[in-house]
Amino acid sequence: MAVGLSIPEALQPIPGIRLATAAAGIRYAGRDDLVLMDAGPDATIAALFTTNAFRAAPVVVAAEHQASGYPRWLLINAGNANAGTGEPGLLAARTCCEALAGVAGGSADAVLPFSTGVIGEPLPVDRITTALPALYAALAPNAWMQAARAIMTTDTVVKGGSRRVQLSQGEVTLTGIAKGSGMIHPNMATMLAFIGTDLVVEADALEGLLRQANRDSFNAITVDGDTSTNDALVCMSSGASGAGLATAADREAFASALDAICLELAQAIVRDGEGATKFVTVETTGAREHDEAVRVAETVALSPLVKTALFASDPNWGRILAAVGRAGIPDLVIERVAIRVNEVEIVRNGGRAPAYQEADGQQAFTAEEIHIVIDLGRGDATARKYTCDFSHEYVRINAEYRS
Structure with missing residues (x-):
């Protein structure tokens, strides 16, 4: 797969x-x-x-x-x-x-x-x-x-x-x-x-x-x-x-x-991640320093809720925003945050982008290769993390690994 x-x-x-x-x-x-x-x-x-x-x-x-x-x-x-x-x-x-x-x-x-x-x-x-x-x-x-x-x-x-x-x-x-x-x-x-x-x-x-x-x-x-x-x-x-x-x-x-x-x-x-159906790049831009950019990208890439939404092709973008918020970035101004998924602007100024339509988000989340870009709006540092979705197959493979 x-x-x-x-x-x-x-x-x-x-x-x-x-x-x-x-x-x-x-x-x-x-x-x-x-x-x-x-x-x-x-x-x-x-x-x-x-x-x-x-x-x-x-x-x-x-x-x-x-x-x-x-x-x-x-x-x-x-x-x-x-x-x-x-x-x-x-x-x-x-x-x-x-x-x-x-x-x-x-x-x-x-x-x-x-x-x-x-x-x-x-x-x-x-x-x-x-x-x-x-x-x-x-x-x-x-x-x-x-x-x-x-x-x-x-x-x-x-x-x-x-x-x-x-x-x-x-x-x-x-x-x-x-x-x-x-x-x-x-x-x-x-x-x-x-x-x-x-x-x-x-x-x-x-x-x-x-x-x-x-x-x-x-x-x-x-x-x-x-x-x-x-x-x-x-x-x-x-x-x-x-x-x-x-x-x-x-x-x-x-x-x-x-x-x-x-x-x-x-x-x-x-x-080739166990049970993977999607390859996902999570990119942070607009961070103050590289370590900060890494922390945000990794928090999103690691989130089980984000990864299961990706598997379901569910444009539940609130899960991405929530992961950004819990990444532990000091003095993060949420009103400056913007998020794009495969060039579809989903979040602007910390909330739903005015032009965003659910159908556009659905199309972006359905793709096999997904690029999530999170702009923190506070600097010039960037970082990328690479991940995949969580599927039923991942659970099966690891549940049966020793059998």
Whole structure:
């Protein structure tokens, strides 16, 4: 039921990065559920992790390994989150890293583990470690599509994209994949996303670029307001192109491409939100500062009453106005607020716009893609959030998730 989303036609291989997938039987029968990524011996890796205080074991271990040295391999499993598993979960994650290091001939600290799936179940370590030798032997540069499929849980569509950027020292490629459909909300990324590039770049610079790209993409989406225990966003750079960020123009060009691919993946997650029938952009304009604009857009995007009205195609615009009013904006003058939905002016000066007709609102709310613009009339700051509607299907999917 993904809104305006289709399987990518092709994902470009990244020189110096290899991938492989395997069916380890972690939870799913007859499908790949284990992924290995090798970023190469000269890899630079930047990673951002969930801010949920209840971090899953693989997130704890990945963050430790990321901070301790020079990571090279990513090991990802679907079907089991290895969250809420205490010390045994940490031991399981570390055992998988050690097993891969033994197969690959490296250090366990060079492995970043990631998991997604059901919370509270022990990770079947033996199934993973048994699959590792064949998984390592199968590494190849053109397995991005298979990897994108293997990390899916409740996703209905493979999510991925590629970009090429011409820099002063040569061309570089970016390819990214993501999984996510429910339990989506800032902060951090609220899903798993992995991006590869052959850029030559130092770790601090890559992390800065990734944080910048994350702000207005993965940190600007919400499906249901629940930030996962397992969220991670990773960018791997093999350096195989030989091209770096030699000039300010190079940095701007690469940053623009990274921003674009992150936004594409983030929006794909919302478009494939569990039970989603509509893709919704909530934009705040006329705010005094960016954080204020974010607060208003997020309050509206997260409102169950707004989201259920959108599902019903009910132009109940009072719910939007009420959400703006409870966003906690100090000294908000409601008489300055204006609201448009798909270019239909609904609210002006804090009340119903004089020319507004219910039929026009009905047409706007019926669309598959809805753009809500809220002008606070008090400044120049803006922000956008991306969300979807709440449908009967969302409740069914999450009620039956463990069955």
